[in-house]
Amino acid sequence: MAEKLSTGTRVRLLAAAERLLLTERYDDVSVRAICAEAGANPAAVHYHFGSKDALVAALLEDRLGPLWADRLSAVTAGRVPxxxxxxxxxxxxxxxxxxxxxxxxxxxxxxxxxxxxxxLWSQRWFQMTSWVGLLPELSEGDSRRRWELAFDLIIMRFGGAGAQEREMSRAAVAALREFVVAGLTAPSKEKK
Structure with a gap:
């Protein structure tokens, strides 16, 4: 019974955070507001997640993780381009x-x-360590930097400031894809 209540509170906190964060800026949403929206004890976020950052990471993994998990696991099962x-x-x-x-x-x-x-991401494809090995011809540091830049660019284009006003036509997506692939596959200038 206590476990069901705990799971219910966790789910309510995720839903409350989502409602608030989908209409307000991250920095403008407080832990207290999330708990109040969820009808939970003011300490519930800290009990269930540890921090607001950990709650938001759990929310993003919960909502977006399934979109990538199977697809990326399948495509990276072998050596692929x-x-x-x-x-x-x-x-x-x-x-x-x-x-x-x-x-x-x-x-x-x-x-x-x-x-x-x-x-503190828990799902595989949210952790940078899952990506660095996909560029085996590069050092771990160079691979990490390239993936970080690639994700920053992709996330900025699709969700960053002004993204809603920017058109993401097929041509724009194709250009972004080519740019990211070129950046990830360019020969390394790093001295070994």
């Missing part, structure tokens, strides 16, 4: 930008990630 991996990353972004709630999730993702909120 980087372009195939980039396609698997971009496809959900393209679908999300066409959906009003999806656009709001992208805006939240951009606020959170581009705002450099530290997160």
């Amino acid at each position: 980087v372009a195939d991996v980039v396609d698997a990353v971009l496809e959900p972004f393209v679908a999300l930008v066409d959906d009003p709630v999806g656009r709001l999730h992208l805006r939240l993702l951009a606020q959170f990630v581009l705002g450099r909120h530290p997160a």
